[in-house]
Amino acid sequence: MLWRQSISTRLAVWYAAAASATLFCLFAAGYFILEAQLVHGLDQLNTSEFGELRAHLMRDYKPDDPAFVETRLRKPVERAHALFYVAIEDTRNESDFRSSNLGDVQLPANPRHDAYNIVLPQAGELRAGVFRLAPLVITVATPMQGARAQLRDYLRMCAALMVAMVAASLGIGIVLSRAALKPIRLISETANRIGSDNLDERIPVGVVNDEVSTLARMLNQMFDRLQASFNEVRRFSAEASHELKTPLSLIRLHAEKMLREGVSPQHEEALIVQLEEIARLDQIIEELLFLSRAEANAISLQSEEANPAAFLQWFAQDAQVLCEHHSLRFAQTHDGEGRVSFDRKRVRQVLLNVLTNAIKVSPPGAHITLRSVLEDGTWTLVMEDEGPGLPDHEHERIFERFVRVKQPDADDRGNGLGLAICRSIVTLHGGRIRARSGAAKGLQVVIELPAASSAASVAA
Ligand SMILES: Nc1ncnc2c1ncn2[C@@H]1O[C@H](COP(=O)(O)OP(=O)(O)OP(=O)(O)O)[C@@H](O)[C@H]1O
Ligand SMILES: [Mg+2]
Incomplete structure (x- = not known):
């Protein structure tokens, strides 16, 4: 899973999560502050409406007239009926006054607060304020619809910003974490390259001391x-x-x-x-x-340009004699035109080593074939036998020093150094050597040598 494999992905996700969580907390705090301000605004609206009603009442005040409130306030209250719901209770004679938009419904009281929210079936949510003007208790309520709409808009905007924030912070997180981990990548690439053959290479160290x-x-x-x-x-x-x-x-x-x-x-x-x-x-x-x-790179190759076909014919004569001596049959083929620069003595040594190994494991009468192909700047030689072959996990190991795999019928007198020497000679030529299972059974040893010079010589 990418999440587990890559620190950079993990850092990007953590960064995005931290940034989005911070923004979420800020938005939540903003929501509560905005709600408090809107409610405060409604409370002030109720207070100013009460101020108006009081002004109407106080002019020429006749507290003993039971119809006084009705005659003084009906008109101004009905003028503002779109915005305010008004209920007035006279504590002496328990008569009450209600604005017509309330119908038969009472404005519920709240014994603990003078300003509170109520919900009326016909008007929805209202913000109510209770004001005392003895002997009258005046309740003024105003709809919260506008405030709620503003809060909903705010939430919608926050949700859109949150989505944008998650996407942006993920992108920024990926860029930042890649930049932060670049030196680590450089270290791992260099450390990967350093092997027994290039122990001189070192990881570049920056000027900063981090x-x-x-x-x-x-x-x-x-x-x-x-x-x-x-x-x-x-x-x-x-x-x-x-x-x-x-x-x-x-x-x-x-x-x-x-x-x-x-x-x-x-x-x-x-x-x-x-x-x-x-x-x-x-x-x-x-x-x-x-x-x-x-x-120690102290071996110098005596490389000369030669025709691989001619070289192989020369080698095949010896191979033929060796195989006949062990009652085996040797066949050799070559395809491709051109010349290759190589050390004839050393490459012959490699082929003899590989051939000797094949002879050791081949049953009497078996075939050993050497196929040679020169194409695309590579000279490929494949020696194949009809012996017992080797399990896949041994294919690379047999090139190590002193590694000998027990074969039931094979002559067991080798030193286990032949293939290690073959590999060092092929590597000196800039090529590679490996083993793989044969087409039927048996083992194929594949030698690839660079033949770049052949193209030049053909062109010349
Ligand atoms: N064609 C092959 N088929 C099966 N096993 C092989 C073949 N060639 C090599 N091996 C295995 O690989 C081992 C290593 O080969 P290598 O040539 O390095 O050593 P050797 O032949 O044992 O000794 P030396 O070549 O030093 O005399 C061999 O001992 C053998 O077990
Ligand atoms: Mg050998």
């Missing part, structure tokens, strides 16, 4: 330490291989001398086994030295 540049600096220090220990290991394996060569030669010379001088038949057999093992050790040391030098 948390991200501290992290980048710490990672760079870690890469420094890693590079130092990598170099140490490489140096150790190169030096150890080198130092082992001399004592090993001496042991071999002594064994050969003893063989020449003559020993008992049992000792002679032991000495021959010893010499075989020494030869094997010698080969391992040579191969390790080659790998160390290749890693």
